[in-house]
Amino acid sequence: MSSLPTEPAVEARNLTHKYGDRTALRKVSMVVSQGSLFGIVGPNGSGKSTLFRILSTLQKPTDGSATVLGSDTLAASSLVRQKLGVVFQNSILDGKLTLRENLLHHGQYYGLGGRRLRERVDAALGQLRLADRAKDKVETLSGGMRRRGELAGCLLHEPPVLLLDEPTVGLDPVARRDFWDTITRIRAERSMTILVTTHLMDEAERCDRLALLHQGEVVALASPDELKADMGFDVITIRTTQPDALVNEVKAAYGWNARTDDHGVRIEVEAGHAQIGGLIERFEGRFESITLSKPSIEDVFFLRTGVKSDESGDGA
Amino acid sequence: MSRFLLGSISLWKREVVRFYRQRNRVIGALMPPLFIWFFLGSGFGKSFSAPGMEGAGYLEFFYPGVIALVVLFTSIYSAMSLIEDRRDGYLQGVLVSPMPRSAIIFGKVLGGTSQGFVQGVLLLILAPFIGIEFTLASVALILAIILTLSFGLTAFGIMMAWRTDSVSGFHAIMNFILMPMWLLSGAFFPVGGSAVWLNVVMRLNPLTYGVEALRGAFYAEAGNAVGLATLPAMFVMLGFGAVIFAATVMMANRPVRTS
Structure with missing residues (x-):
């Protein structure tokens, strides 16, 4: 990618979002530097889903703006979409199609075709250890495999930035660890920036840098070690x-x-x-x-907000 | 190939593959209109006479209408796949891709159009049994009509489905719209013989033109009034399809819902 190495991978400036009277995000600002693994941490209702939807160009903020590698998520949405790989909580794979068919379609949505697409699909299936299940219908795959399949789909257009929304929700502990190992490996192999939302503190610990989100506001922005040292x-x-x-x-x-x-x-x-x-x-x-x-990130969160991170707030 | 077409064709292909992997949907869209046609047609038999088609039984009169009904049901309900995609999350994956919104709509509409088209054309197999004879020209014309009708109706379905997030909600709305649409389309009784107010309502119904064009095309050789109505009716359908398609694209291009 032709972006400057000093340019932030993702930047949010004073993002505010309201659903009617309810404020889901309040002046959220953050800078995610290139190559980092950045975590947005907060309980349900903290505003992280709204933030995710704005960053992935699916929602227009009430106020403020966001950029991905210098491109505005609203004004240059199609440029931003080309630079992003997005894994949602819901599956973007079609259960009635085989895994390989799904990936071919997904690549075509990103403008890939012909032999180049077929090669990338095969490479991604190999990298994510799915080659032997490529011809199976997605509805027959386990939750962990489906997640890896979605990841494979998101890598086809070789995006510099990956957005993951609660990627391990619904996975069993083994699949969860496996997914994180995969993420770590891919990050090393492709030197990508990864931005992940989570309410799980052990996942937050894996990140280089965290934004703790509570009731739509950023209550802390630092590395896990800095946050813990601050506790004293x-x-x-x-x-x-x-x-x-x-x-x-x-x-x-x-x-x-x-x-x-x-x-x-x-x-x-x-x-x-x-x-x-x-x-x-x-x-x-x-x-x-x-x-x-x-102290754990859990402790940090509790100290800063007075609530446990795995307790639900109101609404989603 | 342009990115627009690459994306559209990909969505289109997925739609078709899905449809034919779910056999019950194929049967589901075909059977109800066929039953209605066969029972009503046999029931009225010869005790029915339409202006310009004297001597034709009800089975024959109703035949173009039943093709239009099959196209209507298949096309409109193909739009439900959009709601399913939204619910399952598939659509999110498409919406974050750089594919233009117009290409997404086009791909979806093509998907439903081809389903409606194939189902409608399947019914042509019945034509010889009720004594309709085809020429090369009339077949070409009939295929063009079925295609145009499928396109317009699918675009209409997609427009209605774009902002709907539940299948049951879509069913409720569509029942409300579909019922008068197919009853008042000229499929069951001729437009000309009805009360004036009903005549006006029927003229506002896009499906009326589909039935009219089809009926005309079957008897184009005769050069009578029924046959002459075909071309104007086709233009109305083309206009309907174009307007609805453009409106749907505009709707999809509006910034994402903020509430």
Whole structure:
């Protein structure tokens, strides 16, 4: 592609979108640099679907603008469409057609034809390990294969930027890991920019840079490590059969921020490495395990918004 | 090949392949009009006489109408594939491609047109049984009429379906429109013999011209009034198709829904 390396792959400037009275996006600005894996993170209802629709040229924002490699998503939509590969939550494959037929059609929509198209379809099927299922109807493929098939379709016109909307929703854990391995591999092989929306924090951890979205606003914009360092505390988790008692003791003895969670007792404390020894001494015999970790993106999100990222907001 | 045609033809081909992979749709569009034709036609028998077609039984009178009905049902319901594509997500994949909106509409309309055309032409097999004789010229004319009619009706279906997001909603709207459209098309009774107000309504119905053109084409040799109506009726249908197609493209080109 003839774009300057310094030009942002995707840029949003003060994007605002309203559905009637409800504001889905409020002055959202972000710059996605070329070659990065950028995550837009937020619960349902945070506005990430609206943002995705605007960036993929399917929706006109109420205010503000967005560009892809310098082209405006509204004024130069067909140029933008040529530069984007888009994977939606819903399948863009036709179940009644074979995988290969689907890819041929998809390539034709992007202006490809003849031998060049057939070669690219075969290459994409190979790269995504789908060659042996190419002649099967898509409705007979597993969810994970279908996802890879959609990805193959999006790569045919060799777009510099890939947009993925919650790409692993509905996949089982194995297929999910497999999909991310594929993404990582493709990114390395094709040096693409990838922008992904997700509400899953372990997926957010894989990104170079994150925009945390809450109620239509960007509440944080940084790398996962920067976000965690900003938190200023470590997390000590104690697995135990008596979590309530331990929480009370920790609070009384140290005055630290402690509460119960799914895993047992969760303690937030500065310089956790210096404190964990004392806890082990104190509670010897009363816990199954005790672990020290950095805060997760989940913690970051909770601290900045007061809600857990996997809780639904209102609306979609 | 231009990008426009490449995309359109691709969508068209997909439409046709899908249709014939779902055999029940082929039968579904063909059978109801055939039943109506056969029962009504046999029922009225010779107790019916249309102006300009004296001596022809109801089976024969109704025959061009039943072709038009099959084309109508096939074409209009082919537009449902657009709603299914929107619901399943397939359309999103097409809409984010650089293909112009006009090419998308054109491909979809071609898809429905060819379905309607093939189904309509299939019915010509019945012509010899009711005593209709073809010439090379009349066959060419009939094919052209069926094609024009399919195109206009499919474009109309796509226009109605573009903003609809549920199949059941489309059914409700189309029942409301299709019912008067096929009852008042001249398929069941001649336009000329009806009340004046009904005559006006029938003249506003695009399907009337399809039936009229077809009926004329079957008897073009005779050089009578029925035959002479064919060409003007064809022009009306061509105009209808062009206007509806242009309107649909304009609608699709409007920036995406913002609410």
